Amino acid sequence: MSRLSNFYRRRAPVSGERQPAPALAGMVGVVLRAGLLAALLGQAPAQAALVKLQVSGAQGQPLADAVLMLEPQGARPVVKPLEGIDIAQENRAFLPLVTVVTVGTKVQFPNRDSVRHHVYSFSDARKFELKLYVGKPEKPVSFDKAGVVVLGCNIHDQMVGWVVITDTPWYGKSAANGHLDLADVPAGSYILRTWHAGLPPGSPGIEQAVIVGAAGQTVAVKLGVR
C-alpha cells in the first residue's frame, strides 16, 4: 500500500511536467504482449510478486537476525555464489553475528583486533579451522553445502557466530523490527524455512508451507524464542 502511494506521489504531475499517462500505457502494452508471447509458447507468464515476512518470538516480540529462506516445492533455480563476503572479528566478537550466503560462497574472516583469533567450526555443513592469525587469513573459506554452521574461537570461548548456507535465491535476514521483504518471487508453492540463533542448537529451522499468488503474500512466522 505504501509503495503504491509513494509511486503515485512521485508521479503526481507538478506544473510544467508532462502527464505520464502515454508512457504508462505503453508499458502496459509491453507487459500484455510479453504475457501473450509466453502463452503462445506454452509457458506460464513469469509473474513475480512481493512476499512480506514478519518474525516474532514466544512473547510476540519482533525477532531480528532470523534467516528466512523460501524454498520452491518444484525445481529449484541454480543460485550464484555471493562475492565479497566478510565475517570480521572485532572487539572479540564475530561481525556480523549471523551471515546468510548462497551455496558456493567464499567468505573471508579478517581479524580487526590486535589479539590473535583461531576461528573454527565443527558443524556438518562445513568443518574448518583458521589457526591463530591476525589480519586477513591466506585463503577464504568456501561454504558448499546448505545448512547451518556455528563459528567459534579456540582462544575466546565467549565468541560465537553463525553462517546459514542456502540453495534458494529467495532469502534474507529479518531487520530489528522482525520484518523482511522478499521481492520478485514467482507465483507458486514454497516451504518457508526460518532459522534463528535462539532455536535449539542443531535446528535446521522451522518449516511452514506458503503459497505465493500473483498479488504476493504476507506471512507471520512465530518462533518459540524468548
Ligand SMILES: [Cu+2]
Ligand atoms: Cu578469538
